[in-house]
Amino acid sequence: MPDASIDLALYSAALNVTVPPALIRPFLDQLAEGQFSIDEIRKRCAENGVRLKAHLRKGERTRKDLRAAFDMQSVERRHLDILDMLIASLEAKAARDASEFDGLLDDFKMRVSALSASVDADEASALDEIYRTIEAQVRVEVGELSDVALFLRGLRSRCSDDRGEKEHLADSESLKKLLGSLSPPKPPSVS
DSSP states (O other): OOOOOHHHHHHHHHHHHSSOOOOSHHHHHHHHTTOOOHHHHHHHHHHHHHHHHHHHHHHHHHHHHHHHHHHHSOOOHHHHHHHHHHHHHHHHHHHHHHHHHHHHHHHHHHHHHHHHTTSOHHHHHHHHHHHHHHHHHHHHHHHHHHHHHHHHHHHHHHHHHHTTOOOOOSSHHHHHHHHHHTOOOOOOOOO
16 A cells, blocks of 8 residues: 555655656767767667656556545645746746757758668668657657646546635636646657
């Protein structure tokens, strides 16, 4: 049975989900420098896929522990404040990572395209598959940050409702904005 302490669950969440393992960024930086062969890239993609799946499992476990802790304990104002900080941190990191990764993926795509023109069809196909795999891994890594932030928003909203702290929306435009922020596109699955 997970520890039902909200403080411990929040501390664990801060450690486990706000800073995902550095999977993709260092790899993309090294690819930009041309440091790997196709076989090495495939091996690294497979390793990253395994590590990314482990990170996703850890995120699920963390959400389960948070849900249990918030269901079993009395929620205090400071817990809601910590949730707000975690949400802000995750959303900022997701936005920052998405922006950085888009640039790195664009650079890598150009390199793949240029290299594909000078190799045989099988190698060009392999390069395209590698690009798609890395792109999917990037989307999953960033998507997990967004998914956890949405989970925390839902948890915070539920706890706020329990405490009579319902959020009031001034007009229909505010409602549209809130609803739009709650439904980001789902990332593709990891290979």
